[in-house]
Amino acid sequence: MNRVRVSELIEHFDLKLVSGNEGLDREIIVSDISRPGLEIAGYFTYYPRRRLQLLGRTELSFFNELSMDERYKRTSQLCTAQTPCIVISRGIEVPQEFIISSNKRNVPVLQSKMQTTRLSSMITNYLESRLAPMTAVHGVLVDVYGVGVLITGDSGVGKSETALELVKRGHRLVADDSVEIRQEGESELVGSAPELIQHLLEIRGLGIINVMTLFGAGAVRNYKTVSMVIHLELWDQSKVYDRLGLDEEKIKLIDTEIPRLVLPVRPGRNLAVIIEVAAMNYRLKNMGYHAAQQFADRLNDSLHDR
Template sequence: MNPSVTVREILEDADKDLGIHVLAGQAGFTNRVSVPRVQKPGLALAGFTDYVQPERVQVLGQAEMAYLKSLPVGRRSETLSGLCRLPIACIIITHSLLPPRRLVEACQSARIPLLFTRVPSATLVNRLTRYLEERLAERACVHGVLMDIFGLGVLLRGKSGIGKSEAALDLIARGHRLVADDVVEIRKVAHKRLLARTNERIGFHMEVRGLGIIDILDLFGVTATRERIPIDLVGHLVDWAEIPNPDRTGLVEDSERILGVEVPMVHIPVRPGRNMATIIEVASRHEMLKHRGTFSARDFNERVLRDLRAASRSKAPRVARAGGKKGGKKP
């Protein structure tokens, strides 16, 4: 089932600066909106209704209201009645424009909430779309620790007790920022973009074995925490014994699929004596370089292969020409 939100929830949660008020159709407050993109039904008013999608917010601005005003009374009534027969979630009129009486009556009869606001259409569409994209985004909760490392969203994963929280605590002491510990809430806000945040109940609390529950915000201050961040890299902490042949070149790139998005992933072997915070920092810097088009392992590999080919050509034996001069004396 696709995620959706009711008209009532939109009225309760949407930006209060929009000043949305109800004119008619309160019986349709349970109508559901499942499409984040707001629609302006200009073509539908002209009679072409094929692209009016159900469960979508419709906005009537100055152009649409001027068009309705230009119609003869009978045609206007017929047009508005036809519009309200469509499976519309709600209609919002912008610029504080007064709706035709027939529109109020048709919305009331069809149980379609008719709303109005004083803000311009562009402002309403922009803010309402952002709100709906966040509310209707695909969601998932994963176990791990999410850090802001050099502005990069790094999700540390691994089995319980592998040392994720301890590594995160060391990173925080180095000036990096905690986003979430233990429960990471993820939303797919674009085709290839994941936005993650902390669980509201957990906040910035962290469990450290031997110390118990600590509050990073109280201990380190606001500069050590961040509310949300896109996920750019997954660092999978694995026991050294579970990886008999760890990657030593970095040429093989791996990824983890989260909500249908492939996120770059590195396997980080863990054993006593390894400075995990430093290794995670280096992995983050390395990923940042990749974003800028620099892939150190691949560039080094290409340079070595190029040198080997050049050396091979220079050492290749010369082939003597077949035959010789006729009548020459034998040595």
């Protein structure tokens, strides 16, 4: 399970640590954020204690109208062993009751100068990205005409060489050898390279090259949505390969299915050009034009006319 430490949240958003210093290693395991308005009013039956608690002007205005005993009771109930942290927005001064309760339970209380709605949106997006399900795939990810193409295949089949040819033809490298893929939202797969090998490409006989240094910043990008998989394999004479394109194979990555094409490799085939055409054809299909299906329909119509 992916996790984000409170200390990482502080560093990313430049938050001020007010109290609860001993809880900086607490982990945030869900991306949902709680605005504990009902809890401040005293209703804790369904308190989502594992969520980050964000309080703005509305919650704290009501909190300050409570009696001192009620304020201590509310903050004590908010600061549980499972609560990762409490964030106060708009630079509002943190009430003393929060400081005392958070220090007792080691729940960090953080302060931000940002407006509540904007801060909530930014933290949610950050947590969804960091906590998204992730997998690593052996392959090469390239941005071809705006389509994220994940090239897979056995070691030595020519994935990196094909990616190099695509870069020379004006396309952009995202990752080589190892592609980290995160599922963001319901069905979006976003691929990137591990930081150690970012912008690097390994070519057998030549070694490791830095694509950004050789071809410029326009030849690379840090991440890209994975739209399709192209699997390279050595040409098997006994195998029948798809010649019409009517049978659309799918592959499941994490919880999302995307199209998968199998390209047989043999001397004389220009794989870079074929992948370019595959990317353009993918875009046409998304626009409603399916060449293979239209050919099959015309063929059926011709046979019926006879």
